[in-house]
Amino acid sequence: AQRVTQPEKLLSVFKGAPVELKCNYSYSGSPELFWYVQYSRQRLQLLLRHISRESIKGFTADLNKGETSFHLKKPFAQEEDSAMYYCALFPPGNTPLVFGKGTRLSVIA
Amino acid sequence: DAGVTQSPTHLIKTRGQHVTLRCSPISGHKSVSWYQQVLGQGPQFIFQYYEKEERGRGNFPDRFSARQFPNYSSELNVNALLLGDSALYLCASSLDRVGTGELFFGEGSRLTVL
Numbered sequence: 719a720q721r722v723t724q725p726e727k728l729l730s731v732f733k734g735a736p737v738e739l740k741c742n743y744s745y746s747g748s749p750e751l752f753w754y755v756q757y758s759r760q761r762l763q764l765l766l767r768h769i770s771r772e773s774i775k776g777f778t779a780d781l782n783k784g785e786t787s788f789h790l791k792k793p794f795a796q797e798e799d800s801a802m803y804y805c806a807l808f809p810p811g812n813t814p815l816v817f818g819k820g821t822r823l824s825v826i827a
Numbered sequence: 828d829a830g831v832t833q834s835p836t837h838l839i840k841t842r843g844q845h846v847t848l849r850c851s852p853i854s855g856h857k858s859v860s861w862y863q864q865v866l867g868q869g870p871q872f873i874f875q876y877y878e879k880e881e882r883g884r885g886n887f888p889d890r891f892s893a894r895q896f897p898n899y900s901s902e903l904n905v906n907a908l909l910l911g912d913s914a915l916y917l918c919a920s921s922l923d924r925v926g927t928g929e930l931f932f933g934e935g936s937r938l939t940v941l
Contacts, residue, residue, distance in 0.1 A: 722869075750928050761830075762870070762917065762932040804869050808928030814860060814883055815928055817869030 720745045722807050722818035730824045731795050739790040739821050741779075741805030750808040751781055751788040752815070757801045765790075765803070775799070795825045831933035833918050839939045840908050848903040848936045852920030858882075859901040860930060861893060862917040870917055876901055877923070905938075913940045 721744040731737050743751065755765040766774045768781040768788060779790045788805060805818040832851045840846050852859050858877040862870035875883035876895035890906045899920075905912055915937050919930035 724869075727867075752928055761934045764929050767928065806869075806928070814872040814875055814885070815870075815930060816872070817862075819867070819869045 720749070720807055720809055720813075720816045722805050722816055724803075724805055724818035724821045726821045727819070728822045728824065730826060732826050733797055734794050737790075737792045737795045737799065737823065737825075739803050739805075739823065741788045741790065741818060743786050743788065743805075743807050745786070745807060745809060747810065748783075749810070751779070752806040752808065753777070753779055753788075753790050754804040754806055754817070755801050756804070762804070795823075797825045797827055799823060800825045831918055831920050831931050833916075833933035833936050835936055836934065837937045837939075839941060841941050842908055842910060844908050844940075845904065845906050846908060846938060848905075848916050848918075848938075850901045850903070850918030850920075850933060852899050852901070852918075853931055856920035856922055856931070857899055858921045858923060859895055859899065860919045860921070861901070861903045862919065863887075864915040864917055864935070866914075873903070873916075908940045910940050913938060 723742045751768045753765040756762045777792045781788050802820050802822050804820045807816045834849045860875040861873040864870045872885040874893045879895045893903045895901045915935040917935045918933045
């Protein structure tokens with residue numbers, strides 16, 4: 719069965735410190751992985767996807783198939799990064815997105 | 828473009844009642860998906876509709892049903908409400924059936940069942 723695990727419910731870091739939000743997935747094939755973000759009082763929105771290999775708002779994520787991980791990283795956290803982050807898996811074949819339970823990132827000034 | 832719009836934003840029902848939630852996708856998007864988000868959990872897939880046909884169904888009881896209209900808007904219906912149905916119901920649209928995993932979400936309808 720497809721599963722996404724985000725081991726941390728809450729992650730607090732100081733402004734300027736590095737951030738790593740962990741995501742592990744369970745899937746036998748080659749899925750697409752995504753990070754979605756929800757800022758306070760805003761709707762859930764796509765942050766980045768692994769196939770793009772791009773940096774969005776300073777965040778990057780590398781798919782590690784050996785470790786089945788897709789951790790989200792940012793070298794220097796900003797207060798505006800405080801939000802709820804969801805890792806999501808998109809298996810091929812038009813099956814729906816499978817979300818993790820989410821990690822709340824709190825950046826302390 | 829207003830994005831995905833959902834109504835109502837909040838509603839309170841009692842056990843045993845029925846509820847209808849509505850969703851209008853982004854203009855040009857033909858696929859609508861419904862997700863349930865219980866407090867402290869990630870969104871859980873309920874249904875996907877594309878071109879007015881059900882294309883996917885999550886692990887939810889038959890009390891949950893949905894439909895998509897010719898203008899691609901959608902309704903989610905839940906019968907015989909239980910306390911456990913209290914949640915944020917999210918609608919998301921995408922351009923086509925297969926999609927790329929990129930969903931555009933509405934702000935949700937928060938249902939409280941008393």
